[in-house]
Amino acid sequence: MANADQKITLASSRDIPFNKLTLSQSNVRRIKSGVSIEELAASIARRGLIQSLHVRPQLDGEGKETGLFEVPAGGRRYRALELLVKQKRLNKTAPVPCVISEISDDILIDEVSLAENIERAPLHPLDQFRAFLAMREKGMSVEEIAAAFFVSAKVVKQRLRLTAVAPALLESYAEDELTLEQLMAFTISEDHDRQQQVWDALRNSWNKEPYQIRRLLTENAVKASDRRARFIGLDAYVEAGGVIVRDLFEEDDGGWIEDVPLLERLVTEKMKAEAEAIAAEGWKWIELSIDFPYGHTSGLRRLIGKALALSEAEQREQVGLQDELSELESHYAQIDELPEEVDTRLGAIEAALEAFEHRPVQFDEADIKRAGVFISIRHDGQLFVDRGYVRPEDEDLAEPNSIDEMSALKTPEAVGSATGGMGEGLLETEEEEDGIKPLPERLLVELTAHRTLALRDALANNPEIAMTALLHKLVRDSFLPYPATGALEASVRQVHFPVQADDLKESPVATSVEERHERWGDHIPADEAALWDWLGELDDRDRLALLAHCVSFGVNALHEKPNPYGGSGISGQGLEARLREADRLARASGLNMVAAGWRPTVQNYLGRVTKARILQAVREGVGDRDAERIAHLKKSEMADEAERLLADSGWLPEPLRMNGDDIEVIETDEIDTEPKADDDEDHPVAAE
Incomplete structure (x- = not known):
C-alpha cells in the first residue's frame, strides 16, 4: 500500500519584541523603489502593520539560537518600524507580528527574500480605481485619499475619471482587450453610447492608437484654444451653461467645448454687439465672419486714412518703451534662454509698440458713407476690424452738375463731340425720311476685323x-x-x-x-x-x-484633384503641366520656401501625418540617429519633438520641393522602434 502524500505544514506566527529583530544581510532588496520609508512609516502609524514580517531564528557560531531573529523578507517594513522607534512614536519593545520559518538546509534564506519580493503582484489599475471610488463614496475627499496613499491628487482624479468610461469597456480592459492608455483616451467623453460606438468601429482596425480614439470622440467638439473660444472667453461659455471636457491624462490645451451651437451663438452675439458700435461711425456696410479667406478684398478699393497723431504723453511713452526694449535686448543678447519675467516683459513691450504702429486712422466723412468694414477674429481671439473698402458699385460716377449741362449734352455739337466725330452722320440718319439702314452684321465684322x-x-x-x-x-x-x-x-x-x-x-x-x-x-x-x-x-x-506685380496674381501652383472624365476641373496632364511650369518659375525666380518663412510645425504638417511620415521627415532632415531616439514616443510627443528637431534643418515636404530635389528615403521598418542605450550625452532622449 502506497504511502499518502505528506501534508505541508505552514510556518507558525507570533509577536516578537522589535528589539529582538535584526535586518538580515541576505535581504535581496538593495535599491529604493516605490513608496519611501518615511511614507511607509506614516502608513503604519495610520493603519498599523498590515503585513507580518518573515523572520528566522539567528544562530551563533556553534549553530545555537541566540534569542534574536533576523528579517530576510520585509526589510522595508522593518526600517519603517525602526524609524518610528527613533521618532519615539513606537516603543522599542513593542510586539511585532512575525511569521517564523524553521531553519532548513533545503531552503536558502536568500530564496525566501527573493520569493517574497518577486511573487508579489502589483494592484491592477482597475482595482485601484474601484478602491478609490469606494472610499470617495464613503465620504473621503480626493485630497484625503491622496494623502492616505502617498500619491498626488492628480493620480486619484485620473483613476476616478475612469468612472466616465462605459462599464462594458471597463470589463474589456479587465480582460486585456484594451490597454490602459486606450481606456484613458475614452475618458474625454461621458457619452457611453458614443464610446461603445467608437470602440466597435476601431476594435478590428489596425489603428487603435489613443490619439485616434480621442480624435473620433472629439470630432464634433471645438478645442478650448480655438479663436472663437478665446474671443468670448471660457468663463462666459461656462456661465451660459456650457461644458468643457478635459483630458486628465494628456496635455489637452485647455480641453474641448462640447456645446458648439452655444459657442456659435455667444460668438455671434458678441460680434454683433461690436459691429453695432462700429456701425455708429457711419459706414455704409459691415461684413462679419469668423475668418475671411485670403484675397477677400480683391476688386475693392481701399481708402487711405490719416493716422491720428500721438499726444505728447504717448510720444514720451513710445520713446521710453523703445529705450527699455533696446536696453533689455542688449543686456540679454548673449543669453540663450531668457528668464521668464524678462521674456514676459519683452512681449508686453513689443505688443505696446505694435499698438503705436497700428494707430486708429481717420477717414473723410464722405468716404465713410460709401465704404464698408470687415470684422473678423484673429488667431489669438482678438477682434480684427479692417475699415475702409469701397465696392465697385459705390464708386462716384461722373454726373452733370446742373440742368443746363444736361441740356447742353443734347445739342448737335455735344453729340458730335461725344461720339468722336460721328455725330453728324447720326443726325443726318435721324433727319432722313426713310433712314439709312444699319450695315449688315457680316460687313461690320469684316470691317472691324480689318x-x-x-x-x-x-x-x-x-x-x-x-x-x-x-x-x-x-x-x-x-x-x-x-x-x-x-x-x-x-x-x-x-x-x-x-x-x-x-x-x-x-x-x-x-x-x-x-x-x-x-x-x-x-x-x-x-x-x-x-x-x-x-x-x-x-x-x-x-x-x-x-x-x-500684376502678372504675379495669375500664378497658380495649386495641386488639384484631376478629373479623369473631362468636363469641369483639370486633367491629369494639365496638372502635370501646371506643376512643371511652377517649378520653372520657382527656379527662374530663385524661390526658396525656407527663406520664405515656411517651417514644419505640428499644426501645418507634423500633427497631420502618420508616425512613419514624422520619422521619415526627421531622418531626412537631421539623420537616422535622431529618428531612432524618438521612434518609441507617442504620436503627439513625437510630433512635438520632431518640430523642435526640424526647426532649423531646412527640411521641406515633397509638395514644397522642386522636381529633382527629392531626398533619398530610407524605409521606416529599418528603424528599431525600441529605445536604445546610448552613452552620448549631447543628444538626450526626447522622453527625458
Whole structure:
C-alpha cells in the first residue's frame, strides 16, 4: 500500500519584541523603489502593520539560537518600524507580528527574500480605481485619499475619471482587450453610447492608437484654444451653461467645448454687439465672419486714412518703451534662454509698440458713407476690424452738375463731340425720311476685323505703347473696380485658394504681397484716363516692377484633384503641366520656401501625418540617429519633438520641393522602434 502524500505544514506566527529583530544581510532588496520609508512609516502609524514580517531564528557560531531573529523578507517594513522607534512614536519593545520559518538546509534564506519580493503582484489599475471610488463614496475627499496613499491628487482624479468610461469597456480592459492608455483616451467623453460606438468601429482596425480614439470622440467638439473660444472667453461659455471636457491624462490645451451651437451663438452675439458700435461711425456696410479667406478684398478699393497723431504723453511713452526694449535686448543678447519675467516683459513691450504702429486712422466723412468694414477674429481671439473698402458699385460716377449741362449734352455739337466725330452722320440718319439702314452684321465684322488686324500690327511695331497698353489692362484688373473689358484681350485671372492653412494670411509671404499691393495702390489714379497718363510717366524700372506685380496674381501652383472624365476641373496632364511650369518659375525666380518663412510645425504638417511620415521627415532632415531616439514616443510627443528637431534643418515636404530635389528615403521598418542605450550625452532622449 502506497504511502499518502505528506501534508505541508505552514510556518507558525507570533509577536516578537522589535528589539529582538535584526535586518538580515541576505535581504535581496538593495535599491529604493516605490513608496519611501518615511511614507511607509506614516502608513503604519495610520493603519498599523498590515503585513507580518518573515523572520528566522539567528544562530551563533556553534549553530545555537541566540534569542534574536533576523528579517530576510520585509526589510522595508522593518526600517519603517525602526524609524518610528527613533521618532519615539513606537516603543522599542513593542510586539511585532512575525511569521517564523524553521531553519532548513533545503531552503536558502536568500530564496525566501527573493520569493517574497518577486511573487508579489502589483494592484491592477482597475482595482485601484474601484478602491478609490469606494472610499470617495464613503465620504473621503480626493485630497484625503491622496494623502492616505502617498500619491498626488492628480493620480486619484485620473483613476476616478475612469468612472466616465462605459462599464462594458471597463470589463474589456479587465480582460486585456484594451490597454490602459486606450481606456484613458475614452475618458474625454461621458457619452457611453458614443464610446461603445467608437470602440466597435476601431476594435478590428489596425489603428487603435489613443490619439485616434480621442480624435473620433472629439470630432464634433471645438478645442478650448480655438479663436472663437478665446474671443468670448471660457468663463462666459461656462456661465451660459456650457461644458468643457478635459483630458486628465494628456496635455489637452485647455480641453474641448462640447456645446458648439452655444459657442456659435455667444460668438455671434458678441460680434454683433461690436459691429453695432462700429456701425455708429457711419459706414455704409459691415461684413462679419469668423475668418475671411485670403484675397477677400480683391476688386475693392481701399481708402487711405490719416493716422491720428500721438499726444505728447504717448510720444514720451513710445520713446521710453523703445529705450527699455533696446536696453533689455542688449543686456540679454548673449543669453540663450531668457528668464521668464524678462521674456514676459519683452512681449508686453513689443505688443505696446505694435499698438503705436497700428494707430486708429481717420477717414473723410464722405468716404465713410460709401465704404464698408470687415470684422473678423484673429488667431489669438482678438477682434480684427479692417475699415475702409469701397465696392465697385459705390464708386462716384461722373454726373452733370446742373440742368443746363444736361441740356447742353443734347445739342448737335455735344453729340458730335461725344461720339468722336460721328455725330453728324447720326443726325443726318435721324433727319432722313426713310433712314439709312444699319450695315449688315457680316460687313461690320469684316470691317472691324480689318481694324483689329491693323491695330495689332501697329501695336507690335511700337513696344513702348504695347507695354503701356498691357500695363493699363493688367493694372485695371488688379487694382480698379471697373469691368475688365476693352480692346486688348489680355488679362490676369487672380487665383483664389479653395483651401488654405490657418497661418497663410499671417505668413511673411502674404504680408509682403499685401504691403507691395498697398504701396502701388497708394499712387495709382482712380480715374481710367488719368491712369493711362500716369503709366506713361513711369520710368522703365517702375513699369517692369508694376508689370511683374500684376502678372504675379495669375500664378497658380495649386495641386488639384484631376478629373479623369473631362468636363469641369483639370486633367491629369494639365496638372502635370501646371506643376512643371511652377517649378520653372520657382527656379527662374530663385524661390526658396525656407527663406520664405515656411517651417514644419505640428499644426501645418507634423500633427497631420502618420508616425512613419514624422520619422521619415526627421531622418531626412537631421539623420537616422535622431529618428531612432524618438521612434518609441507617442504620436503627439513625437510630433512635438520632431518640430523642435526640424526647426532649423531646412527640411521641406515633397509638395514644397522642386522636381529633382527629392531626398533619398530610407524605409521606416529599418528603424528599431525600441529605445536604445546610448552613452552620448549631447543628444538626450526626447522622453527625458
